[in-house]
Amino acid sequence: THFGFQTVPSSSKQSRVASVFTSVASSYDTMNDLMSLGTHRLWKDHFVRSIDPGIRDCAEGNGSGQTILDIAGGTGDIAFRVLEHCTLVKNDHASKIIVSDINPDMLAEGKRRAREGGYGQSGRLSWLEANAEDLRAMPDNSVDLYTVAFGIRNFTSKPRALREAFRVLKPGGVFACLEFSKLNSRLLEAVYKRWSFGAIPLIGQLVAGDRESYQYLVESIERFPGQEEWMGMIEEAGFLVPGVEEGKGWEDLMGGIACVHKGVKP
Numbered sequence: 001t002h003f004g005f006q007t008v009p010s011s012s013k014q015s016r017v018a019s020v021f022t023s024v025a026s027s028y029d030t031m032n033d034l035m036s037l038g039t040h041r042l043w044k045d046h047f048v049r050s051i052d053p054g055i056r057d058c059a060e061g062n063g064s065g066q067t068i069l070d071i072a073g074g075t076g077d078i079a080f081r082v083l084e085h086c087t088l089v090k091n092d093h094a095s096k097i098i099v100s101d102i103n104p105d106m107l108a109e110g111k112r113r114a115r116e117g118g119y120g121q122s123g124r125l126s127w128l129e130a131n132a133e134d135l136r137a138m139p140d141n142s143v144d145l146y147t148v149a150f151g152i153r154n155f156t157s158k159p160r161a162l163r164e165a166f167r168v169l170k171p172g173g174v175f176a177c178l179e180f181s182k183l184n185s186r187l188l189e190a191v192y193k194r195w196s197f198g199a200i201p202l203i204g205q206l207v208a209g210d211r212e213s214y215q216y217l218v219e220s221i222e223r224f225p226g227q228e229e230w231m232g233m234i235e236e237a238g239f240l241v242p243g244v245e246e247g248k249g250w251e252d253l254m255g256g257i258a259c260v261h262k263g264v265k266p
């Protein structure tokens with residue numbers, strides 16, 4: 001591949017990932033919309049609805065809300081949706097969300113959006129700059145729900161990130177992942193590959209003035225394991241995968257362009 005990540009030491013993968021996201025932070029929304037033709041919003045809405053976060057009619061201040069950790073939370077896309085779902089769908093005014101990301105520029109953009117969107121004052125959002133593979137700021141068994149959307153494929157060691165997810169979750173806690181995946185149809189795959197390898201780096205160049213970062217993003221999607229293999233890795237980390245008995249261990253979105261995987265800590 002262009003950057004040859006398979007052969008470079010992990011620290012340089014990490015700094016490469018850091019510079020990619022520093023470079024995309026400010027144009028992040030526009031680029032997501034263009035690259036996915038707006039569908040990332042629908043996937044994120046669906047992801048949050050399918051997790052159904054929050055506790056029904058949970059009043060503020062009684063200490064019984066959920067602790068939710070949004071990993072690689074970037075600019076807050078998932079966290080804001082989770083907060084809205086808790087409040088508006090569940091009438092939950094107590095659950096709290098920690099948005100965690102390795103990149104301070106993405107977090108800064110998220111904080112700015114939280115202020116502008118009116119989420120800043122609620123006291124229910126907090127921010128943590130951390131590597132998902134080393135969540136030492138988070139105690140064992142402290143989290144009810146761990147979410148990660150379009151983040152995990154960038155991690156240097158996915159097994160390490162899964163081990164950390166398992167450690168911080170409470171027994172019964174849920175790991176939920178939304179990520180690009182593998183298409184189910186050869187024909188769709190051919191169309192999709194032309195789009196991603198052809199158009200996305202070009203859009204990156206024209207809109208964000210940065211072809212290489214978007215080339216990297218496309219390649220990272222290509223390298224991420226398929227649905228079955230990824231589910232196996234989640235199981236290997238100790239999680240029970242709901243639906244696996246019925247052969248539904250994951251949920252494909254748009255024929256597998258993206259996919260939702262879940263795991264429950266026993």
Ligand code: SAM
Nearest residue numbers: 021072074077101102103106131132149151154
């Ligand atoms: N979850 C957000 C969303 O869906 O819009 C952001 C996704 S963005 C494509 C990927 C994020 O992963 C970036 O903000 C990046 O900084 C973060 N990231 C990459 N490697 C990470 C790591 N090892 N630990 C934590 N976050 C990481």
